[in-house]
Amino acid sequence: MYMIKFMLDDLERRILRHLQIDPARSVAALAEAANTTSAVCARRLARMKQNGVILGQEAVIDWRVLGYEVEVSLRVSLDKTQTRAFDDFITAARLVPEVIEIQTFLGRVDVRLSVIARDMAHYQHLYRTRVLTLPHISDIETLMQVALIKSQEMLPI
Amino acid sequence: MIELDDLDRNLLIALRSDCTQAIGALARELGVSQPVAWRRVKRLYDLGVIKARRVHLDHEKLGFGVTVFLGIKLAAKGRVSLEDFERAVKAIPEVQIVEHVLGLYDYRLRVVARDISDFERILRRRVMTLPGVGDVEANVLLSEERRLGPLGQTDNVYTKVDRAIPLGAG
Numbered sequence: 212m213y214m215i216k217f218m219l220d221d222l223e224r225r226i227l228r229h230l231q232i233d234p235a236r237s238v239a240a241l242a243e244a245a246n247t248t249s250a251v252c253a254r255r256l257a258r259m260k261q262n263g264v265i266l267g268q269e270a271v272i273d274w275r276v277l278g279y280e281v282e283v284s285l286r287v288s289l290d291k292t293q294t295r296a297f298d299d300f301i302t303a304a305r306l307v308p309e310v311i312e313i314q315t316f317l318g319r320v321d322v323r324l325s326v327i328a329r330d331m332a333h334y335q336h337l338y339r340t341r342v343l344t345l346p347h348i349s350d351i352e353t354l355m356q357v358a359l360i361k362s363q364e365m366l367p368i
Numbered sequence: 369m370i371e372l373d374d375l376d377r378n379l380l381i382a383l384r385s386d387c388t389q390a391i392g393a394l395a396r397e398l399g400v401s402q403p404v405a406w407r408r409v410k411r412l413y414d415l416g417v418i419k420a421r422r423v424h425l426d427h428e429k430l431g432f433g434v435t436v437f438l439g440i441k442l443a444a445k446g447r448v449s450l451e452d453f454e455r456a457v458k459a460i461p462e463v464q465i466v467e468h469v470l471g472l473y474d475y476r477l478r479v480v481a482r483d484i485s486d487f488e489r490i491l492r493r494r495v496m497t498l499p500g501v502g503d504v505e506a507n508v509l510l511s512e513e514r515r516l517g518p519l520g521q522t523d524n525v526y527t528k529v530d531r532a533i534p535l536g537a538g
Contacts, residue, residue, distance in 0.1 A: 361464075
């Protein structure tokens with residue numbers, strides 16, 4: 212596969228850095244932070260959107276505010292003697308509404324699910340009825356989130 | 369706790385895929401008036417249901433080919449201060465997420481790197497030198513999808529398309 216890497220100039224780098232820090236700010240404010248004019252800033256933003264460097268902007272939901280107090284990382288090893296283990300597991304995991312993230316890995320862990328629950332009783336119920344019943348699990352480890360110390364999905368550009 | 373109705377849920381689903389879209393267009397699509405949509409969106413932000421906005425950048429195009437999750441165990445609990453570790457780990461620019469967890473590890477980190485040798489540099493120079501760091505386990509991310517979660521349960525879903533983020537193996 213052929214991947215085109217984009218060479219950003221210093222100005223574009225500055226714009227992206229400031230945009231990542233505060234995505235909600237206006238083009239004028241962004242331009243000022245990046246030390247350029249609004250017109251130039253708008254043009255560069257349009258260019259980076261056009262060539263697919265900037266893919267969009269998404270709202271991040273706070274599940275705690277919606278009453279989901281518990282967040283758990285389930286690290287799953289699959290039974291790799293089953294050729295369809297990954298596909299079957301992921302297809303089934305998608306049907307569980309409390310699963311908010313599905314990631315696959317190269318390493319000791321095969322798949323990781325992020326599961327949210329209203330409280331521990333709700334989590335225990337989900338774990339027994341929806342998680343342990345997922346297909347082809349050979350091992351499962353639980354990491355319970357105590358606190359989110361840093362959450363800034365920014366690229367160090 | 370905040371109760372959401374179908375309109376709130378559909379607005380959240382829409383804003384979750386694109387929070388820069390015009391409220392007018394969104395209102396038309398959902399069959400409500402613009403002031404109603406505007407008030408609801410403002411409420412979602414004011415109540416903190418939407419806690420932040422995230423710029424979605426193409427990692428590959430910007431030269432970041434690798435995302436690694438690290439599980440970290442502190443070496444000597446009680447003798448190292450969690451605050452010192454947390455302050456130092458937060459300052460590493462390549463570390464995007466730090467979670468304090470209970471279980472096999474004490475902390476879970478999401479790290480971005482340009483390639484595997486860049487990752488090795490970050491691991492050796494920045495992570496292994498953190499105060500109190502003990503066992504470290506690394507898993508390289510191959511694919512990732514963020515689901516609608518309980519929002520998908522609404523009866524009247526405006527879009528059923530869930531976004532999968534293909535990260536590729538580089």
